[in-house]
Amino acid sequence: MAAVLTQTSPTARAEILIDARGLVKRYGRTVVLDGFSLQVRAGEIVGLLGPNGAGKTTAVELMEGLRRPDAGECRICGFDSLRESRAVRHRIGVALQAARLPDYATVLEVLQLYASFYENPVPAGDLLRQFGLEEKARTQWWHLSGGQRQRLALAVALIGRPSVLFLDEPTTGLDPQARHALWDVILGLREEGRAILLTTHYMDEAERLCDRVVILDHGRILAEGTPRQLAREYGPEAAVELDTGGAPADLAALARLPAVTGVREEDARVILHTANPPATVMALAQYAQERSLPLSDLRIRSATLDDVFMALTGRRLRD
Ligand SMILES: Nc1ncnc2c1ncn2[C@@H]1O[C@H](COP(=O)(O)OP(=O)(O)OP(=O)(O)O)[C@@H](O)[C@H]1O
Ligand SMILES: [Mg+2]
Structure with a gap:
Protein backbone atom coordinates (compact mmCIF):
# COMPACT_ATOMS: atom_id res chain seq x y z
CA MET A 1 0.00 0.00 0.00
CA ARG A 232 -6.74 36.46 13.45
CA GLU A 233 -5.58 35.62 16.96
CA TYR A 234 -4.76 39.02 18.41
CA GLY A 235 -6.19 41.59 16.04
CA PRO A 236 -9.65 43.10 16.19
CA GLU A 237 -12.51 41.64 14.19
CA ALA A 238 -12.09 44.57 11.82
CA ALA A 239 -10.93 48.16 11.74
CA VAL A 240 -12.85 51.22 10.60
CA GLU A 241 -10.73 54.04 9.24
CA LEU A 242 -11.74 57.58 8.41
CA ASP A 243 -10.13 60.80 7.31
CA THR A 244 -10.44 63.59 9.87
CA GLY A 245 -9.63 66.25 7.31
CA GLY A 246 -7.15 67.70 9.76
CA ALA A 247 -9.83 68.47 12.39
CA PRO A 248 -8.92 67.31 15.91
CA ALA A 249 -10.76 64.09 16.69
CA ASP A 250 -12.43 63.43 20.04
CA LEU A 251 -10.83 60.04 20.59
CA ALA A 252 -12.46 59.51 23.98
CA ALA A 253 -15.93 60.00 22.48
CA LEU A 254 -15.12 57.70 19.56
CA ALA A 255 -13.88 55.03 21.96
CA ARG A 256 -17.34 54.97 23.55
CA LEU A 257 -19.12 54.08 20.29
CA PRO A 258 -20.72 50.61 20.24
CA ALA A 259 -18.37 47.59 19.80
CA VAL A 260 -15.23 49.76 19.66
CA THR A 261 -12.30 48.00 21.33
CA GLY A 262 -9.54 50.49 20.58
CA VAL A 263 -8.93 53.80 18.90
CA ARG A 264 -5.87 55.57 17.57
CA GLU A 265 -4.96 58.48 15.34
CA GLU A 266 -2.43 58.03 12.59
CA ASP A 267 -1.40 60.51 9.89
CA ALA A 268 -4.68 62.51 9.99
CA ARG A 269 -6.73 59.30 10.05
CA VAL A 270 -8.67 57.81 12.91
CA ILE A 271 -8.60 54.04 13.26
CA LEU A 272 -11.27 52.29 15.32
CA HIS A 273 -10.94 48.64 16.23
CA THR A 274 -14.33 47.05 16.35
CA ALA A 275 -15.87 43.73 17.29
CA ASN A 276 -18.95 44.54 15.20
CA PRO A 277 -18.32 46.69 12.11
CA PRO A 278 -21.99 47.41 11.19
CA ALA A 279 -22.84 48.52 14.71
CA THR A 280 -19.82 50.79 14.90
CA VAL A 281 -20.34 52.28 11.44
CA MET A 282 -24.02 53.06 12.09
CA ALA A 283 -23.20 54.79 15.34
CA LEU A 284 -20.31 56.59 13.71
CA ALA A 285 -22.58 57.91 10.96
CA GLN A 286 -24.97 59.33 13.55
CA TYR A 287 -22.11 60.77 15.58
CA ALA A 288 -20.78 62.53 12.46
CA GLN A 289 -24.18 63.87 11.47
CA GLU A 290 -24.83 65.39 14.89
CA ARG A 291 -21.50 67.21 14.74
CA SER A 292 -21.53 68.03 11.01
CA LEU A 293 -18.33 66.08 10.47
CA PRO A 294 -17.55 65.24 6.85
CA LEU A 295 -16.80 61.50 7.43
CA SER A 296 -14.76 61.43 4.26
CA ASP A 297 -12.96 58.36 3.01
CA LEU A 298 -14.61 55.93 5.42
CA ARG A 299 -13.20 52.42 5.10
CA ILE A 300 -13.75 49.05 6.75
CA ARG A 301 -10.83 46.68 6.52
CA SER A 302 -9.52 43.51 8.13
CA ALA A 303 -6.87 43.55 10.84
CA THR A 304 -3.21 44.25 10.03
CA LEU A 305 -0.03 43.65 12.02
CA ASP A 306 -0.21 47.30 13.12
CA ASP A 307 -3.55 46.53 14.71
CA VAL A 308 -2.07 43.42 16.32
CA PHE A 309 0.70 45.44 17.91
CA MET A 310 -1.80 48.02 19.11
CA ALA A 311 -4.07 45.31 20.55
CA LEU A 312 -1.13 43.63 22.31
CA THR A 313 0.53 46.70 23.79
CA GLY A 314 -1.93 49.56 23.58
CA ARG A 315 0.75 51.48 21.72
CA ARG A 316 1.71 52.20 18.16
CA LEU A 317 4.78 50.50 16.78
CA ARG A 318 6.51 53.73 15.79
CA ASP A 319 5.82 55.75 18.95
N1 LIG B 1 25.89 48.35 25.15
C1 LIG B 1 24.76 48.68 25.79
N2 LIG B 1 24.80 49.14 27.06
C2 LIG B 1 23.66 49.46 27.72
N3 LIG B 1 22.43 49.35 27.19
C3 LIG B 1 22.32 48.89 25.94
C4 LIG B 1 23.48 48.54 25.16
N4 LIG B 1 23.05 48.11 23.95
C5 LIG B 1 21.71 48.21 23.96
N5 LIG B 1 21.27 48.68 25.15
C6 LIG B 1 19.85 48.90 25.52
O1 LIG B 1 19.12 47.75 25.18
C7 LIG B 1 17.82 48.09 24.74
C8 LIG B 1 17.54 47.40 23.44
O2 LIG B 1 18.34 47.98 22.41
P1 LIG B 1 18.33 47.47 20.92
O3 LIG B 1 19.35 48.23 20.18
O4 LIG B 1 18.43 45.99 20.91
O5 LIG B 1 16.87 47.90 20.44
P2 LIG B 1 16.20 47.82 19.00
O6 LIG B 1 14.95 47.05 19.17
O7 LIG B 1 17.18 47.35 18.01
O8 LIG B 1 15.82 49.34 18.75
P3 LIG B 1 15.81 50.21 17.37
O9 LIG B 1 14.48 49.96 16.75
O10 LIG B 1 15.89 51.60 17.89
O11 LIG B 1 16.96 49.80 16.54
C9 LIG B 1 17.77 49.61 24.67
O12 LIG B 1 17.08 50.09 25.80
C10 LIG B 1 19.21 50.01 24.68
O13 LIG B 1 19.38 51.26 25.30
MG1 LIG C 1 18.04 48.21 16.27
Whole structure:
Protein backbone atom coordinates (compact mmCIF):
# COMPACT_ATOMS: atom_id res chain seq x y z
CA MET A 1 0.00 0.00 0.00
CA ALA A 2 1.27 3.44 -0.88
CA ALA A 3 2.29 5.61 2.01
CA VAL A 4 0.01 8.54 2.70
CA LEU A 5 1.95 11.75 2.53
CA THR A 6 0.77 14.49 4.80
CA GLN A 7 0.61 17.91 3.25
CA THR A 8 3.23 20.24 4.65
CA SER A 9 4.48 23.63 3.57
CA PRO A 10 7.69 23.55 1.49
CA THR A 11 9.80 24.82 4.39
CA ALA A 12 8.21 22.71 7.12
CA ARG A 13 10.87 20.03 6.91
CA ALA A 14 13.74 22.20 5.73
CA GLU A 15 16.82 22.32 7.88
CA ILE A 16 16.86 24.68 10.88
CA LEU A 17 19.69 27.12 10.17
CA ILE A 18 19.16 29.60 13.00
CA ASP A 19 18.44 28.05 16.38
CA ALA A 20 18.38 30.49 19.29
CA ARG A 21 17.42 29.20 22.73
CA GLY A 22 16.71 31.20 25.84
CA LEU A 23 18.96 34.16 25.05
CA VAL A 24 19.20 36.66 27.89
CA LYS A 25 21.12 39.95 27.87
CA ARG A 26 21.45 42.35 30.76
CA TYR A 27 23.17 45.69 31.07
CA GLY A 28 23.63 46.35 34.78
CA ARG A 29 20.26 45.59 36.30
CA THR A 30 18.33 46.18 33.12
CA VAL A 31 17.24 43.08 31.24
CA VAL A 32 17.19 44.10 27.58
CA LEU A 33 16.50 40.61 26.23
CA ASP A 34 14.62 38.15 28.38
CA GLY A 35 14.63 34.54 27.18
CA PHE A 36 14.63 34.89 23.41
CA SER A 37 14.12 31.66 21.44
CA LEU A 38 13.69 31.42 17.69
CA GLN A 39 14.21 28.89 14.91
CA VAL A 40 14.52 29.84 11.24
CA ARG A 41 14.62 27.21 8.48
CA ALA A 42 16.22 27.25 5.05
CA GLY A 43 14.00 29.08 2.58
CA GLU A 44 12.21 31.05 5.27
CA ILE A 45 12.05 34.77 6.07
CA VAL A 46 11.31 35.61 9.68
CA GLY A 47 10.70 39.18 10.78
CA LEU A 48 11.58 40.62 14.14
CA LEU A 49 9.21 43.48 14.90
CA GLY A 50 9.15 45.90 17.73
CA PRO A 51 9.43 49.58 18.66
CA ASN A 52 12.71 51.43 19.29
CA GLY A 53 14.61 49.83 22.14
CA ALA A 54 12.59 46.58 22.06
CA GLY A 55 15.78 44.52 21.80
CA LYS A 56 15.83 43.64 18.08
CA THR A 57 19.45 44.57 17.39
CA THR A 58 20.53 42.98 20.66
CA ALA A 59 18.83 39.72 19.67
CA VAL A 60 20.40 39.80 16.20
CA GLU A 61 23.90 40.53 17.51
CA LEU A 62 23.64 37.74 20.10
CA MET A 63 22.62 35.30 17.38
CA GLU A 64 25.52 36.43 15.19
CA GLY A 65 27.93 35.95 18.10
CA LEU A 66 28.87 39.64 18.20
CA ARG A 67 27.72 39.98 21.80
CA ARG A 68 27.93 37.48 24.63
CA PRO A 69 24.61 36.44 26.21
CA ASP A 70 24.17 36.21 29.99
CA ALA A 71 22.23 33.00 29.38
CA GLY A 72 21.13 30.86 26.47
CA GLU A 73 22.86 29.97 23.22
CA CYS A 74 22.48 30.17 19.49
CA ARG A 75 23.48 27.71 16.79
CA ILE A 76 23.93 28.74 13.16
CA CYS A 77 23.95 25.80 10.72
CA GLY A 78 24.70 23.64 13.78
CA PHE A 79 27.67 25.73 14.99
CA ASP A 80 27.72 27.57 18.29
CA SER A 81 27.73 31.35 17.70
CA LEU A 82 30.33 31.98 20.40
CA ARG A 83 32.49 28.87 20.63
CA GLU A 84 32.59 28.20 16.89
CA SER A 85 32.54 31.79 15.75
CA ARG A 86 34.86 31.19 12.81
CA ALA A 87 32.58 28.56 11.27
CA VAL A 88 29.60 30.80 11.98
CA ARG A 89 31.21 33.85 10.37
CA HIS A 90 31.65 31.90 7.15
CA ARG A 91 27.98 30.93 7.03
CA ILE A 92 26.29 34.22 7.81
CA GLY A 93 25.87 37.38 5.82
CA VAL A 94 25.25 40.59 7.71
CA ALA A 95 23.95 43.72 6.00
CA LEU A 96 26.43 46.21 7.40
CA GLN A 97 25.55 49.80 8.05
CA ALA A 98 27.49 51.40 5.21
CA ALA A 99 28.86 54.01 7.62
CA ARG A 100 31.38 51.42 8.84
CA LEU A 101 33.16 51.46 5.46
CA PRO A 102 36.21 53.61 4.71
CA ASP A 103 34.96 56.89 3.18
CA TYR A 104 37.23 56.99 0.19
CA ALA A 105 36.64 53.42 -1.01
CA THR A 106 34.85 52.98 -4.30
CA VAL A 107 31.97 50.55 -4.65
CA LEU A 108 34.23 48.08 -6.44
CA GLU A 109 36.95 48.43 -3.79
CA VAL A 110 34.44 47.78 -1.01
CA LEU A 111 33.35 44.56 -2.72
CA GLN A 112 36.95 43.51 -3.35
CA LEU A 113 37.91 44.21 0.27
CA TYR A 114 35.14 41.97 1.59
CA ALA A 115 35.80 39.34 -1.07
CA SER A 116 39.35 39.04 0.27
CA PHE A 117 37.95 37.62 3.53
CA TYR A 118 36.60 34.51 1.81
CA GLU A 119 38.08 31.55 -0.04
CA ASN A 120 35.38 31.35 -2.67
CA PRO A 121 33.68 34.74 -2.87
CA VAL A 122 30.99 35.72 -5.36
CA PRO A 123 32.80 37.72 -8.07
CA ALA A 124 32.35 41.49 -7.61
CA GLY A 125 31.14 41.85 -11.20
CA ASP A 126 28.26 39.45 -10.56
CA LEU A 127 27.16 41.38 -7.50
CA LEU A 128 27.39 44.74 -9.31
CA ARG A 129 25.11 43.33 -12.00
CA GLN A 130 22.68 41.67 -9.58
CA PHE A 131 22.25 44.89 -7.59
CA GLY A 132 22.26 47.32 -10.51
CA LEU A 133 25.46 49.02 -9.36
CA GLU A 134 27.60 48.48 -12.47
CA GLU A 135 27.63 52.17 -13.36
CA LYS A 136 28.65 53.04 -9.81
CA ALA A 137 31.61 50.65 -9.60
CA ARG A 138 34.15 53.50 -9.58
CA THR A 139 32.10 55.87 -7.43
CA GLN A 140 33.15 56.39 -3.82
CA TRP A 141 30.48 54.66 -1.75
CA TRP A 142 29.57 57.77 0.24
CA HIS A 143 28.41 59.44 -3.00
CA LEU A 144 25.73 56.75 -3.38
CA SER A 145 22.07 57.49 -2.71
CA GLY A 146 20.39 55.86 0.29
CA GLY A 147 18.86 53.12 -1.82
CA GLN A 148 22.15 52.39 -3.58
CA ARG A 149 23.92 52.18 -0.21
CA GLN A 150 21.39 49.67 1.06
CA ARG A 151 21.90 47.61 -2.10
CA LEU A 152 25.66 47.75 -1.62
CA ALA A 153 25.21 46.60 2.00
CA LEU A 154 23.19 43.64 0.79
CA ALA A 155 25.77 42.84 -1.89
CA VAL A 156 28.49 42.87 0.79
CA ALA A 157 26.39 40.49 2.91
CA LEU A 158 26.20 38.01 0.02
CA ILE A 159 29.89 37.93 -0.96
CA GLY A 160 30.74 34.88 1.17
CA ARG A 161 27.81 32.82 -0.22
CA PRO A 162 26.09 32.67 3.19
CA SER A 163 23.22 30.30 3.95
CA VAL A 164 21.99 32.62 6.69
CA LEU A 165 21.30 36.34 6.32
CA PHE A 166 20.74 38.89 9.06
CA LEU A 167 19.20 42.08 7.76
CA ASP A 168 18.76 44.81 10.37
CA GLU A 169 16.19 47.28 9.00
CA PRO A 170 17.16 46.74 5.37
CA THR A 171 14.85 49.39 3.92
CA THR A 172 14.83 52.11 6.55
CA GLY A 173 14.99 55.55 4.98
CA LEU A 174 14.20 54.42 1.44
CA ASP A 175 11.46 55.83 -0.77
CA PRO A 176 8.60 53.43 -1.62
CA GLN A 177 9.98 52.58 -5.06
CA ALA A 178 13.44 51.69 -3.73
CA ARG A 179 11.86 49.68 -0.91
CA HIS A 180 9.79 47.63 -3.30
CA ALA A 181 12.82 46.96 -5.49
CA LEU A 182 14.75 45.74 -2.45
CA TRP A 183 11.83 43.55 -1.37
CA ASP A 184 12.06 41.73 -4.70
CA VAL A 185 15.77 41.14 -4.13
CA ILE A 186 15.13 39.75 -0.63
CA LEU A 187 12.35 37.47 -1.89
CA GLY A 188 14.78 36.18 -4.53
CA LEU A 189 17.28 35.32 -1.78
CA ARG A 190 14.62 33.25 -0.04
CA GLU A 191 13.97 31.37 -3.28
CA GLU A 192 17.63 30.38 -3.25
CA GLY A 193 16.96 28.54 0.02
CA ARG A 194 18.66 30.89 2.45
CA ALA A 195 17.36 31.47 5.97
CA ILE A 196 16.70 35.18 6.46
CA LEU A 197 16.08 37.05 9.68
CA LEU A 198 15.18 40.68 9.27
CA THR A 199 14.23 43.40 11.68
CA THR A 200 11.82 46.11 10.66
CA HIS A 201 9.62 48.89 11.89
CA TYR A 202 7.40 48.62 8.84
CA MET A 203 4.35 46.43 9.19
CA ASP A 204 3.69 46.39 5.45
CA GLU A 205 7.23 45.13 4.93
CA ALA A 206 6.66 42.30 7.41
CA GLU A 207 3.34 41.43 5.79
CA ARG A 208 4.88 41.36 2.31
CA LEU A 209 8.14 39.53 3.08
CA CYS A 210 7.83 37.40 6.17
CA ASP A 211 6.64 33.82 6.45
CA ARG A 212 6.54 34.36 10.18
CA VAL A 213 6.92 37.32 12.47
CA VAL A 214 8.01 37.63 16.07
CA ILE A 215 6.75 40.65 17.97
CA LEU A 216 9.21 41.87 20.55
CA ASP A 217 8.58 44.51 23.22
CA HIS A 218 10.75 45.37 26.23
CA GLY A 219 13.00 42.40 25.46
CA ARG A 220 10.19 39.84 25.49
CA ILE A 221 8.46 37.94 22.72
CA LEU A 222 4.80 38.92 22.86
CA ALA A 223 3.54 36.87 19.94
CA GLU A 224 4.76 34.76 17.05
CA GLY A 225 3.12 33.40 13.92
CA THR A 226 2.31 34.11 10.30
CA PRO A 227 1.00 37.65 9.78
CA ARG A 228 -2.40 36.16 9.06
CA GLN A 229 -2.45 33.98 12.18
CA LEU A 230 -1.47 36.93 14.35
CA ALA A 231 -4.13 39.15 12.83
CA ARG A 232 -6.74 36.46 13.45
CA GLU A 233 -5.58 35.62 16.96
CA TYR A 234 -4.76 39.02 18.41
CA GLY A 235 -6.19 41.59 16.04
CA PRO A 236 -9.65 43.10 16.19
CA GLU A 237 -12.51 41.64 14.19
CA ALA A 238 -12.09 44.57 11.82
CA ALA A 239 -10.93 48.16 11.74
CA VAL A 240 -12.85 51.22 10.60
CA GLU A 241 -10.73 54.04 9.24
CA LEU A 242 -11.74 57.58 8.41
CA ASP A 243 -10.13 60.80 7.31
CA THR A 244 -10.44 63.59 9.87
CA GLY A 245 -9.63 66.25 7.31
CA GLY A 246 -7.15 67.70 9.76
CA ALA A 247 -9.83 68.47 12.39
CA PRO A 248 -8.92 67.31 15.91
CA ALA A 249 -10.76 64.09 16.69
CA ASP A 250 -12.43 63.43 20.04
CA LEU A 251 -10.83 60.04 20.59
CA ALA A 252 -12.46 59.51 23.98
CA ALA A 253 -15.93 60.00 22.48
CA LEU A 254 -15.12 57.70 19.56
CA ALA A 255 -13.88 55.03 21.96
CA ARG A 256 -17.34 54.97 23.55
CA LEU A 257 -19.12 54.08 20.29
CA PRO A 258 -20.72 50.61 20.24
CA ALA A 259 -18.37 47.59 19.80
CA VAL A 260 -15.23 49.76 19.66
CA THR A 261 -12.30 48.00 21.33
CA GLY A 262 -9.54 50.49 20.58
CA VAL A 263 -8.93 53.80 18.90
CA ARG A 264 -5.87 55.57 17.57
CA GLU A 265 -4.96 58.48 15.34
CA GLU A 266 -2.43 58.03 12.59
CA ASP A 267 -1.40 60.51 9.89
CA ALA A 268 -4.68 62.51 9.99
CA ARG A 269 -6.73 59.30 10.05
CA VAL A 270 -8.67 57.81 12.91
CA ILE A 271 -8.60 54.04 13.26
CA LEU A 272 -11.27 52.29 15.32
CA HIS A 273 -10.94 48.64 16.23
CA THR A 274 -14.33 47.05 16.35
CA ALA A 275 -15.87 43.73 17.29
CA ASN A 276 -18.95 44.54 15.20
CA PRO A 277 -18.32 46.69 12.11
CA PRO A 278 -21.99 47.41 11.19
CA ALA A 279 -22.84 48.52 14.71
CA THR A 280 -19.82 50.79 14.90
CA VAL A 281 -20.34 52.28 11.44
CA MET A 282 -24.02 53.06 12.09
CA ALA A 283 -23.20 54.79 15.34
CA LEU A 284 -20.31 56.59 13.71
CA ALA A 285 -22.58 57.91 10.96
CA GLN A 286 -24.97 59.33 13.55
CA TYR A 287 -22.11 60.77 15.58
CA ALA A 288 -20.78 62.53 12.46
CA GLN A 289 -24.18 63.87 11.47
CA GLU A 290 -24.83 65.39 14.89
CA ARG A 291 -21.50 67.21 14.74
CA SER A 292 -21.53 68.03 11.01
CA LEU A 293 -18.33 66.08 10.47
CA PRO A 294 -17.55 65.24 6.85
CA LEU A 295 -16.80 61.50 7.43
CA SER A 296 -14.76 61.43 4.26
CA ASP A 297 -12.96 58.36 3.01
CA LEU A 298 -14.61 55.93 5.42
CA ARG A 299 -13.20 52.42 5.10
CA ILE A 300 -13.75 49.05 6.75
CA ARG A 301 -10.83 46.68 6.52
CA SER A 302 -9.52 43.51 8.13
CA ALA A 303 -6.87 43.55 10.84
CA THR A 304 -3.21 44.25 10.03
CA LEU A 305 -0.03 43.65 12.02
CA ASP A 306 -0.21 47.30 13.12
CA ASP A 307 -3.55 46.53 14.71
CA VAL A 308 -2.07 43.42 16.32
CA PHE A 309 0.70 45.44 17.91
CA MET A 310 -1.80 48.02 19.11
CA ALA A 311 -4.07 45.31 20.55
CA LEU A 312 -1.13 43.63 22.31
CA THR A 313 0.53 46.70 23.79
CA GLY A 314 -1.93 49.56 23.58
CA ARG A 315 0.75 51.48 21.72
CA ARG A 316 1.71 52.20 18.16
CA LEU A 317 4.78 50.50 16.78
CA ARG A 318 6.51 53.73 15.79
CA ASP A 319 5.82 55.75 18.95
N1 LIG B 1 25.89 48.35 25.15
C1 LIG B 1 24.76 48.68 25.79
N2 LIG B 1 24.80 49.14 27.06
C2 LIG B 1 23.66 49.46 27.72
N3 LIG B 1 22.43 49.35 27.19
C3 LIG B 1 22.32 48.89 25.94
C4 LIG B 1 23.48 48.54 25.16
N4 LIG B 1 23.05 48.11 23.95
C5 LIG B 1 21.71 48.21 23.96
N5 LIG B 1 21.27 48.68 25.15
C6 LIG B 1 19.85 48.90 25.52
O1 LIG B 1 19.12 47.75 25.18
C7 LIG B 1 17.82 48.09 24.74
C8 LIG B 1 17.54 47.40 23.44
O2 LIG B 1 18.34 47.98 22.41
P1 LIG B 1 18.33 47.47 20.92
O3 LIG B 1 19.35 48.23 20.18
O4 LIG B 1 18.43 45.99 20.91
O5 LIG B 1 16.87 47.90 20.44
P2 LIG B 1 16.20 47.82 19.00
O6 LIG B 1 14.95 47.05 19.17
O7 LIG B 1 17.18 47.35 18.01
O8 LIG B 1 15.82 49.34 18.75
P3 LIG B 1 15.81 50.21 17.37
O9 LIG B 1 14.48 49.96 16.75
O10 LIG B 1 15.89 51.60 17.89
O11 LIG B 1 16.96 49.80 16.54
C9 LIG B 1 17.77 49.61 24.67
O12 LIG B 1 17.08 50.09 25.80
C10 LIG B 1 19.21 50.01 24.68
O13 LIG B 1 19.38 51.26 25.30
MG1 LIG C 1 18.04 48.21 16.27
